[in-house]
Amino acid sequence: AQSVTQLGSHVSVSEGALVLLRCNYSSSVPPYLFWYVQYPNQGLQLLLKYTTGATLVKGINGFEAEFKKSETSFHLTKPSAHMSDAAEYFCAVSTSRSNDYKLSFGAGTTVTVRA
Amino acid sequence: DSGVTQTPKHLITATGQRVTLRCSPRSGDLSVYWYQQSLDQGLQFLIQYYNGEERAKGNILERFSAQQFPDLHSELNLSSLELGDSALYFCASSVGLGVTRDEQFFGPGTRLTVL
Numbered sequence: 562a563q564s565v566t567q568l569g570s571h572v573s574v575s576e577g578a579l580v581l582l583r584c585n586y587s588s589s590v591p592p593y594l595f596w597y598v599q600y601p602n603q604g605l606q607l608l609l610k611y612t613t614g615a616t617l618v619k620g621i622n623g624f625e626a627e628f629k630k631s632e633t634s635f636h637l638t639k640p641s642a643h644m645s646d647a648a649e650y651f652c653a654v655s656t657s658r659s660n661d662y663k664l665s666f667g668a669g670t671t672v673t674v675r676a
Numbered sequence: 677d678s679g680v681t682q683t684p685k686h687l688i689t690a691t692g693q694r695v696t697l698r699c700s701p702r703s704g705d706l707s708v709y710w711y712q713q714s715l716d717q718g719l720q721f722l723i724q725y726y727n728g729e730e731r732a733k734g735n736i737l738e739r740f741s742a743q744q745f746p747d748l749h750s751e752l753n754l755s756s757l758e759l760g761d762s763a764l765y766f767c768a769s770s771v772g773l774g775v776t777r778d779e780q781f782f783g784p785g786t787r788l789t790v791l
Contacts, residue, residue, distance in 0.1 A: 597782075604678060604766055604782035651719060663709070663734050664780065666719035 563588040563654045567667035575675045580639040582670050584626075584652030587633065594635040595653040595664065596626055605651065611635065622646070647674045679703065680783035682767050688789045694755040697786045701748055701769030707731070708750040709770075709780060710742055714763035725750055726773050754788070762790045 568583035586592050593612045597605040609620025616628040622645075626637045635652060649671045653664040679702035689695055701708050710722040712735075721734035725744035736742075739757075744750045754761060764787050768780040 602784075604680070604784045605768075606678070606782070607779050610779070663721040663724065663732055664711075665721070668718045 563590075563592060563656055563665050565652045565654050565665060565667035567650075567652050567670050569670055570668060571671050571673070573673045573675060574642045576644060577641050580624075580637075580642045580646060580672065582637040582650050582652075582672070584635045584637065584667060585633050586635060586652075586654045588654060588656055590656045593655045594626075594628060595655070596620065596624070596635075596637050597651045597653060597666075598622075599649045599651065599669075601648070608637070608650075642672075642674050644674050644676065647672055678781040678783060680767060680769050680781050682765075682783040682786050684786060685784070686787050686789075688791065689757060690791055691757055691759060693757050693790075694753065695757065695788065697752040697754070697765055697767075697788070699750045699752070699767030699769075699783060701750070701767075702781055705769035705771050705781070706748065707770045707773060708744055708748070709768040710736075710750070710752050711766040711768065712763050713766060713785070714760075717763075719766075722752070731773065757790045759790050762788055764788075 564587045566585045595610045596608040599605050609618045611618045611628045619625045624639045649669045651669050652667040681700045683698045706727045709724045713719045722736040724732040742752045764785045766785045767783045770780045
């Protein structure tokens with residue numbers, strides 16, 4: 562079984578500052594990793610995903626994440642926060658096992674951006 | 677707008693009642709997934725259907741059932757409702773079977789309140 566732990570349920574950053582959201586995973590087989598964003602009263606939107614290949618993954622809205630197998634981590638970063646980045650962010654894991662299609666989500670991290 | 681539609685947007689009902697949530701996937705998507713988002717349990721995968729057949733099951737209670745119809749829309753039926761069933765229920769869809777290859781697009785959700 563796979564699982565995800567997101568460190569920090571709330572993160573507050575100043576506009577223009579670095580955004581860093583931490584995600585560690587547990588999986589007995591090679592994981593596929595995802596970051597989703599949820600704006601208030603909306604569904605989830607995929608920011609980026611890692612399946613195979615390059616470990617540094619670039620996504621939408623200037624976000625990127627790096628898969629580090631040795632640290633079982635998939636932290637999400639954005640160099641310069643914008644007010645529009647205020648939202649809840651979810652890390653999720655799935656596996657390469659062909660019959661296991663579900664996403665297992667972390668508890669989420671709420672990001673607030675200070676002007 | 678993800679292209680996934682869910683109705684109703686809000687649902688308020690009483691304990692012991694039964695409700696049906698409806699989901700229409702994006703045009704061309706054959707897979708439908710149901711997720712529950714609650715304060716205490718976070719985002720949890722419930723069930724997946726592919727082209728009318730159940731493909732994967734998660735933490736879905738026996739009081740809950742789902743189906744996917746020939747036109748590919750899906751319904752999630754919740755019966756003998758309890759206060760703890762109050763949550764946001766998301767539907768997601770993808771083109772094929774593999775979440776590892778196909779992005780899941782999420783609908784806006786149905787907020788269920790059980791009084």
